[in-house]
Amino acid sequence: MRWKWVYIEDVSRHAGEDVEVRGWLFNKRSSGKIRFLLIRDGTGVLQATIFSPEKCHPLFAQFDALTQESSLIVRGRVRQDKRAPGGYELEIADMETVQIARDYPISPKEHSTAFLMEHRHLWLRSRKQHAVLQVRAELIRAIRDFFDGRGFRLMDTPILTPSACEGTTTLFETQYFDQKAFLSQSGQLYNEATAMAFGKVYCFGPTFRAEKSKTRRHLIEFWMVEPEVAFASLEDIIELAEDLVLFILGRVLSRRRQELDILERDTKPLERIKKPFPRITYDEAVQLLKQKGSAITWGNDFGAPEETMMSEIFDLPVCVTHFPAAIKAFYMQPAPERPDVVLGVDMLASEGFGEIIGGGQRIHDLGLLEKRLKEHNLPRQAYEWYIDLRQYGSVPHAGFGLGVERTLAWLCRIKHIRETIPFPRLLYRIYP
Amino acid sequence: MRWKWVYIEDVSRHAGEDVEVRGWLFNKRSSGKIRFLLIRDGTGVLQATIFSPEKCHPLFAQFDALTQESSLIVRGRVRQDKRAPGGYELEIADMETVQIARDYPISPKEHSTAFLMEHRHLWLRSRKQHAVLQVRAELIRAIRDFFDGRGFRLMDTPILTPSACEGTTTLFETQYFDQKAFLSQSGQLYNEATAMAFGKVYCFGPTFRAEKSKTRRHLIEFWMVEPEVAFASLEDIIELAEDLVLFILGRVLSRRRQELDILERDTKPLERIKKPFPRITYDEAVQLLKQKGSAITWGNDFGAPEETMMSEIFDLPVCVTHFPAAIKAFYMQPAPERPDVVLGVDMLASEGFGEIIGGGQRIHDLGLLEKRLKEHNLPRQAYEWYIDLRQYGSVPHAGFGLGVERTLAWLCRIKHIRETIPFPRLLYRIYP
Numbered sequence: 001m002r003w004k005w006v007y008i009e010d011v012s013r014h015a016g017e018d019v020e021v022r023g024w025l026f027n028k029r030s031s032g033k034i035r036f037l038l039i040r041d042g043t044g045v046l047q048a049t050i051f052s053p054e055k056c057h058p059l060f061a062q063f064d065a066l067t068q069e070s071s072l073i074v075r076g077r078v079r080q081d082k083r084a085p086g087g088y089e090l091e092i093a094d095m096e097t098v099q100i101a102r103d104y105p106i107s108p109k110e111h112s113t114a115f116l117m118e119h120r121h122l123w124l125r126s127r128k129q130h131a132v133l134q135v136r137a138e139l140i141r142a143i144r145d146f147f148d149g150r151g152f153r154l155m156d157t158p159i160l161t162p163s164a165c166e167g168t169t170t171l172f173e174t175q176y177f178d179q180k181a182f183l184s185q186s187g188q189l190y191n192e193a194t195a196m197a198f199g200k201v202y203c204f205g206p207t208f209r210a211e212k213s214k215t216r217r218h219l220i221e222f223w224m225v226e227p228e229v230a231f232a233s234l235e236d237i238i239e240l241a242e243d244l245v246l247f248i249l250g251r252v253l254s255r256r257r258q259e260l261d262i263l264e265r266d267t268k269p270l271e272r273i274k275k276p277f278p279r280i281t282y283d284e285a286v287q288l289l290k291q292k293g294s295a296i297t298w299g300n301d302f303g304a305p306e307e308t309m310m311s312e313i314f315d316l317p318v319c320v321t322h323f324p325a326a327i328k329a330f331y332m333q334p335a336p337e338r339p340d341v342v343l344g345v346d347m348l349a350s351e352g353f354g355e356i357i358g359g360g361q362r363i364h365d366l367g368l369l370e371k372r373l374k375e376h377n378l379p380r381q382a383y384e385w386y387i388d389l390r391q392y393g394s395v396p397h398a399g400f401g402l403g404v405e406r407t408l409a410w411l412c413r414i415k416h417i418r419e420t421i422p423f424p425r426l427l428y429r430i431y432p
Numbered sequence: 433m434r435w436k437w438v439y440i441e442d443v444s445r446h447a448g449e450d451v452e453v454r455g456w457l458f459n460k461r462s463s464g465k466i467r468f469l470l471i472r473d474g475t476g477v478l479q480a481t482i483f484s485p486e487k488c489h490p491l492f493a494q495f496d497a498l499t500q501e502s503s504l505i506v507r508g509r510v511r512q513d514k515r516a517p518g519g520y521e522l523e524i525a526d527m528e529t530v531q532i533a534r535d536y537p538i539s540p541k542e543h544s545t546a547f548l549m550e551h552r553h554l555w556l557r558s559r560k561q562h563a564v565l566q567v568r569a570e571l572i573r574a575i576r577d578f579f580d581g582r583g584f585r586l587m588d589t590p591i592l593t594p595s596a597c598e599g600t601t602t603l604f605e606t607q608y609f610d611q612k613a614f615l616s617q618s619g620q621l622y623n624e625a626t627a628m629a630f631g632k633v634y635c636f637g638p639t640f641r642a643e644k645s646k647t648r649r650h651l652i653e654f655w656m657v658e659p660e661v662a663f664a665s666l667e668d669i670i671e672l673a674e675d676l677v678l679f680i681l682g683r684v685l686s687r688r689r690q691e692l693d694i695l696e697r698d699t700k701p702l703e704r705i706k707k708p709f710p711r712i713t714y715d716e717a718v719q720l721l722k723q724k725g726s727a728i729t730w731g732n733d734f735g736a737p738e739e740t741m742m743s744e745i746f747d748l749p750v751c752v753t754h755f756p757a758a759i760k761a762f763y764m765q766p767a768p769e770r771p772d773v774v775l776g777v778d779m780l781a782s783e784g785f786g787e788i789i790g791g792g793q794r795i796h797d798l799g800l801l802e803k804r805l806k807e808h809n810l811p812r813q814a815y816e817w818y819i820d821l822r823q824y825g826s827v828p829h830a831g832f833g834l835g836v837e838r839t840l841a842w843l844c845r846i847k848h849i850r851e852t853i854p855f856p857r858l859l860y861r862i863y864p
Binding site (some may be wrong): 023154159176181393 | 439455551566594631637663864
């Protein structure tokens with residue numbers, strides 16, 4: 001066969017060769033005896049040209065009929081050309097129209113958010129949305145490489161669970177044959193079991209929060225990576241979290257610069273991030289916030305305004321530790337000699353992007369865990385297996401969760417989290 | 433610090449050095465002036481020894497108190513010793529007992545399946561279960577490396593969906609604020625949208641089937657990887673599926689030989705698998721099965737007995753194509769000039785393990801898709817976006833889904849699929 005099907009991202013390796021490109025019309029223009037087509041195939045955008053001195057060349061008629069997003073197959077020779085976007089262009093010898101697209105609903109003009117969300121399946125083809133999701137794929141790959149490279153074992157935790165991990169008010173419920181089940185909000189409890197079997201583990205999957213909040217930082221369904229390490233302390237997992245964030249940054253900055261450019265992301269604030277990140281206790285944070293004019297009082301959780309304030313004080317991600325026990329989950333290990341605060345950590349991203357990581361040390365003492373379950377009115381029966389972990393070789397252990405979409409919003413400097421996942425699930429929105 | 437914490441899998445790199453190992457007692461025995469401990473830390477099992485001419489050495493008393501699965505930290509020098517399992521042992525200089533475990537419920541004696549499933553959180557620590565899940569992590573890594581390496585973009589598809597992909601009888605339902613939502617059975621429909629935006633994509637996540645079947649091949653919640661390729665034909669994706677399976681086999685055979693040994697997996701039947709796999713049409717398969725004595729008639733789907741029979745005929749995985757349209761999903765592309773069969777493929781694993789892959793070409797013609805939706809009584813409104821894909825640059829496309837747990841059962845030659853995932857969800861079982 002003369003024509004080899006190649007993807008646009010590989011076209012530079014085929015200079016001087018005859019190839020076939022299969023894709024969609026992104027844009028077109030005419031200039032004298034030349035017709036220019038911008039073709040996208042999902043891996044890139046390529047300029048293709050039709051040249052003819054004859055006005056009635058059949059390819060010209062075919063060209064004229066092409067609408068935006070029409071699907072086509074073009075065949076021709078790849079030529080290096082510095083003027084072409086990407087440095088290469090295709091001289092079309094033959095062109096096959098697959099389908100003339102109907103009036104494509106998304107044009108360069110401004111559309112309402114509701115309209116774009118309703119057409120998310122098409123909006124994904126737009127340059128910026130495409131770029132964000134390319135960075136997403138890179139980010140996820142980087143996270144997995146990080147953990148796999150450090151000997152962490154991937155242990156998928158279940159979505160359908162009989163009990164709640166972080167309170168029952170924000171759970172999706174379903175009938176599981178003869179009983180109720182809930183959609184998982186975190187794989188952590190299960191991670192604790194697998195960490196005792198595998199030493200260091202991570203789970204990475206979708207999680208669910210049926211929260212009635214409509215903010216730019218909330219998704220109903222989002223992806224989270226959660227490492228858990230047996231014998232690790234708060235200190236250990238803060239370092240792990242720092243290393244993870246630096247690894248991610250390095251990867252995305254080196255491999256997805258083109259996409260960050262498309263998104264007009266100023267990368268300098270990311271490039272200057274170095275280890276160690278500033279660390280402050282909750283007590284210190286409250287002091288600082290008060291000095292800055294915040295009305296926060298000790299014992300309250302940070303909201304978006306406090307997180308923004310914190311990122312104005314530090315220009316690196318910040319680790320806040322030792323939160324009041326009362327505002328954190330039942331399984332958090334109290335600080336030694338200070339039982340009103342826990343060995344927990346939240347990492348707040350820089351540039352006002354708020355919390356991207358939450359974690360800490362878990363209670364490993366049997367008696368204390370039993371006490372906490374009672375205090376939180378959690379049904380002992382559902383937690384028998386979790387209690388067992390404190391009877392059969394219990395060890396101190398710690399872990400954290402990093403939210404993919406919030407991290408991606410920060411990396412790409414996207415205001416609203418709805419653009420960080422192919423098909424966002426938002427309050428009242430489940431279509432498409 | 434004199435003692436560096438190392439994992440057992442890395443111990444061989446520390447011969448002659450003083451290290452610290454943190455783990456759990458797997459087994460122990462005495463022999464004169466020596467005490468032997470087998471310690472597991474999740475990454476391996478290490479022999480550690482205490483030597484003393486004094487009968488009343490304090491470490492001996494500590495040793496005596498240790499029960500199975502007690503957690504401990506040992507410190508000492510790593511020494512190469514061919515007699516030790518793994519070739520290295522640790523000469524204990526110092527030992528710290530973290531917790532003496534209560535009577536560990538799982539002993540080398542036989543336990544009932546119900547008992548083991550009820551103690552899945554501890555059963556994971558057993559040698560064979562540990563080995564299976566190590567292979568699982570390797571398999572998943574291999575799948576991701578395969579697709580990432582071939583330029584496929586990971587596009588996570590939603591779990592919460594407004595409509596059913598493969599029929600409504602086996603769906604988990606939940607209240608999504610003011611409407612009903614269902615747990616995804618497949619990411620395919622969404623993959624078709626992202627494939628038009630990214631060319632070649634895959635999703636990889638948990639999927640759900642509320643099937644009331646209690647067989648050794650069914651899980652209620654299982655992981656599936658689903659590639660989708662724009663402009664691809666049935667032929668293209670059969671080749672892709674073959675390449676994927678060969679890649680997985682190569683990876684697992686080269687990197688997880690130790691675990692396959694623990695599982696007593698005879699790897700010869702896997703080693704001889706080469707490309708191309710036998711391909712037969714459904715018509716031919718029915719003929720063959722009838723000759724073998726099957727009572728199958730044209731138009732019926734294969735059951736476990738037929739799949740077993742097929743694997744007795746071929747000793748490689750088999751690709752069966754061109755199934756009757758009536759037994760396949762609404763989106764399947766009919767064969768040209770033979771509209772009663774579709775361009776679908778099922779790959780049956782060898783050794784009687786049955787279907788691990790299902791896929792094919794999707795309908796790309798607008799009119800035909802609309803007709804099929806009507807025939808299947810599917811609500812057009814929920815599928816508007818899916819229909820849109822046939823209006824705005826529709827192209828032939830194809831993809832498939834590979835079930836992780838079934839593939840893993842085959843690779844490890846495990847009879848029952850419940851052992852292929854950390855916390856299996858089975859009919860009536862959702863604990864732990």
